[in-house]
Amino acid sequence: MNAEILNADEIKKVAPVFGQLSFDEHEQVVFCYDKDTGLKAIIGIHNTVLGPALGGTRMWNYSSEWEALNDVLRLSRGMTFKSSISGLDLGGGKAVIIGDAKTQKSPELMRRFGKFVDSLSGKYITAEDVGMQTEDMDTVREVTKYVTGISEHLGGSGNPSPVTGYGVYMGMKAAAKYKFGTDKLEGKKVLVQGIGNVGETVVKHIREEGGEVFISDINQERLEAVQQKYGAKIYTGSDLYTADVDIYAPCALGATVNDETIGKLKAQVIAGAANNQLENEAKHGKLLQEKGIVYAPDFLINAGGVINVYAELKGYNRQETMAKTENIYNTTLEILNKAEESKMTTHQAALKIAQERIEKKKQEK
Ligand code: NAD
Numbered sequence: 001m002n003a004e005i006l007n008a009d010e011i012k013k014v015a016p017v018f019g020q021l022s023f024d025e026h027e028q029v030v031f032c033y034d035k036d037t038g039l040k041a042i043i044g045i046h047n048t049v050l051g052p053a054l055g056g057t058r059m060w061n062y063s064s065e066w067e068a069l070n071d072v073l074r075l076s077r078g079m080t081f082k083s084s085i086s087g088l089d090l091g092g093g094k095a096v097i098i099g100d101a102k103t104q105k106s107p108e109l110m111r112r113f114g115k116f117v118d119s120l121s122g123k124y125i126t127a128e129d130v131g132m133q134t135e136d137m138d139t140v141r142e143v144t145k146y147v148t149g150i151s152e153h154l155g156g157s158g159n160p161s162p163v164t165g166y167g168v169y170m171g172m173k174a175a176a177k178y179k180f181g182t183d184k185l186e187g188k189k190v191l192v193q194g195i196g197n198v199g200e201t202v203v204k205h206i207r208e209e210g211g212e213v214f215i216s217d218i219n220q221e222r223l224e225a226v227q228q229k230y231g232a233k234i235y236t237g238s239d240l241y242t243a244d245v246d247i248y249a250p251c252a253l254g255a256t257v258n259d260e261t262i263g264k265l266k267a268q269v270i271a272g273a274a275n276n277q278l279e280n281e282a283k284h285g286k287l288l289q290e291k292g293i294v295y296a297p298d299f300l301i302n303a304g305g306v307i308n309v310y311a312e313l314k315g316y317n318r319q320e321t322m323a324k325t326e327n328i329y330n331t332t333l334e335i336l337n338k339a340e341e342s343k344m345t346t347h348q349a350a351l352k353i354a355q356e357r358i359e360k361k362k363q364e365k
Contacts, residue, residue, distance in 0.1 A: 022073035027053075028123075029073070032116040037109040039097065041116065042069055044076030045124055046092040049358050049365070052122055053093025054148065054306065055079035056129030057113070059101040072096045074254075075129075078275050079306070082299040084354035085331070086324075088310045093124045101131030110139040118144035127160070127309045130196075130253075134159050148309035157312040157321075160305035164273055165201025167325045171301025172202075172247060172271035174332035179269050179294045180246070183329075186210035189245040191235060191267065193217075194252025195226045198273040198302075202249055203230050216240055217252070241265055248272070255279040257295070262287050271296035278347060285345035296332055297350040303328065 006014070017029055030043040045053040055076055062068040072094055080092025097113060099105070117126050117140065127149040128137055138154055140147045150156030172190075177183035190206050191214045192199050203213050203226055213232040217223050223234050237243055241264040248267035250256045254276035262284060270277065270293060277298045278284040288295045304325040311321045339349035 017069070020069060020073055022070050022077070024073070024077050026073060026076065029069075030116070030120070030124075032113065034109075034112045037106065037112045038099070038104065039109050039112050040065075040099065041095055041097045041113055042072045043095040043116065043120070043124055044072040044093060045120075046073075046076040046094075047080040047358065048091035048123060049362050050080075050084060051089040051091050052125050052146075053079070053091040054083065054125040054127065054309065055092060055094035056127040056149075056305075057095040057097060057132055058129040059097040059099060059105060059131030061100045062096070062098050065098065068096045068098050074276050078299050080358070081351060081354035082303050082306055083310075084357045085300050085350055086303040086307055087357075088306065090306070090310060094129070095124070095126055097131075105131070105136070107139050110136050111143050114140035114143040114147065117146050120146070122146050125313070127305075148312045150312075157308055157316045159197065160308040161197030162201045163308040163321065163325055164302055164305035165198045166205065166322070167304025167307070167328045168198065168202050168249070168251070168271065168273045168301050169205040170326055170329040171296045171332045172206075172249065172269070174329045175269045175271045175294050175296040175336065176247065178333060178336045184209070185247075188212065188247060189214065190247040190249055191216065191240070191243045191245040192232075192249045192251055193240060193256065193272070194250070194274065195222055195232075196251070198305075199249075199251035200226055202251060202273065203232050207231060214243060214245060239264065243267070250274040250277050257284050257288070259284075262291065262293075265291075265293060267293065269294045269296070271301060272298065273302045274298060275302065281347055281351075282345075285347040289345045294336065295346050297335065297347050299354075300335065300350050301328055301332060 026046045028045040032041040075094035083090035125146045137150045141150050152158045173183040189212045193216045195215050195217045207230040214235040215232045216235045241261040245267050247269045250272035257277050258279035307324050335350050339346045
C-alpha cells in the first residue's frame with residue numbers, strides 16, 4: 001500500500017461521492033480492489049425499492065477513476081428507471097471494471113469480481129454489458145449465484161443483445177408511427193451508429209422490412225461484415241450527425257445527443273440502444289422537443305436485455321420474454337402521446353411513470 005496521505009487543504013479539493021454530479025440518491029456505492037488480479041471495480045446500487053438491483057458489468061479503459069465513477073452512477077440510476085418502466089420487480093444497479101477488456105480481462109479477475117458481487121448477498125445481481133461476454137458471466141457464476149445472462153447449456157438465457165435489439169426496433173417503429181403516421185420502415189433511411197451485438201440486430205430487423213440502413217462504427221471489419229450480411233451501406237460522410245436520414249439510432253456509447261449535435265441533426269426520430277443518449281436530460285430533451293425531433297427514451301426502448309435476464313431469474317420462457325419485449329411498441333406510443341398531452345419532454349414523461357411506480361411501492365412497504 002502506498003496511498004498518499006492528503007493534508008486538510010488537499011482533502012477539501014476532492015469531490016466526495018455524495019457531491020458527484022451524477023450522484024442521485026444512490027443507496028450504496030462499492031469500491032472493489034484486488035492487488036493480485038489488478039481488479040479495480042465499482043458497483044453502483046441506485047435503488048432497491050422494487051427489488052434487487054440488477055444491471056450489467058461494463059469493462060472499459062476509462063481515462064480516469066472519476067470517469068468510471070461517473071459512469072457507474074449514471075448507468076445504475078438508468079437501470080432503476082428501465083426496470084420500473086418495464087414493470088419488472090427489480091431495482092437499479094450496475095458495475096464497471098476499469099481496464100481494457102481485450103488485454104486485461106482474465107478468468108481470475110472475473111472470479112474475484114464475482115466474489116465481490118457475492119459479498120453483497122443478492123442486493124446486486126450482475127449481467128453482461130460492453131466489454132463482457134456470456135462466457136465471462138459463466139466464469140462469474142463459478143463463485144456466485146447472483147449473475148444472469150449465463151450460457152444456455154448452463155441453464156441460462158444466453159446473450160441478451162438480440163432481445164435488446166428487437167426491443168429497440170419495436171420502439172423505433174412506435175416512434176415512426178407517432179412521427180410519420182406509419183410504423184412501416186420500408187423506404188425509411190436509418191443511420192445506425194455502432195453495429196456491435198445490439199446494433200447488428202437492429203440493422204437486421206430494419207433491412208428485413210425494407211428500410212435503407214447506413215452504418216457507422218470504429219471497427220472496419222465489422223462494418224464490412226454487416227454491410228455484406230444485410231446489404232447495409234457504410235456511412236462515408238465526414239460528419240455523422242449531418243446525415244440525411246429519417247431516423248438516427250445511437251447504438252454505441254452515450255451522450256451523443258448534445259449541444260453540438262442537436263443543431264446538425266436532420267433525422268426526425270432518435271431511437272437507439274445506447275444508454276444515457278442525452279448528455280443533459282432536461283436541456284437536451286427540451287431542445288429536441290423544440291426542434292420537433294421525436295426522442296424514444298433510451299431506458300424504455302433498450303429494456304429487452306433486462307426483460308430477458310429477469311426472465312432467467314424466474315425460469316426462462318422465450319415466448320413470454322419476446323411478447324414482453326414486443327410490448328415496448330405499445331409503451332413507447334403511450335409515452336409519446338402522454339408527453340404531448342402533458343407538454344413534457346418524452347424523457348420526462350417516461351421518467352415520471354417510472355418514478356411513480358417506485359413511489360407507490362415505497363408507500364406500500
Ligand atoms: P458492443 O460493444 O457489442 O457494440 C458497441 C459497438 O459500438 C462496437 O462495434 C464498437 O466498435 C462501436 N463503437 C464504439 N465507439 C464508437 C463510436 N465512437 N462510433 C461508432 N461506433 C462505435 O455493445 P452492445 O452490447 O451492442 O451495446 C451497445 C449499446 O447499447 C451500449 O451503450 C450498451 O450499454 C447499450 N445496451 C446494451 C444492451 C445489451 O443487451 N447488450 C442492453 C441495453 C443497453
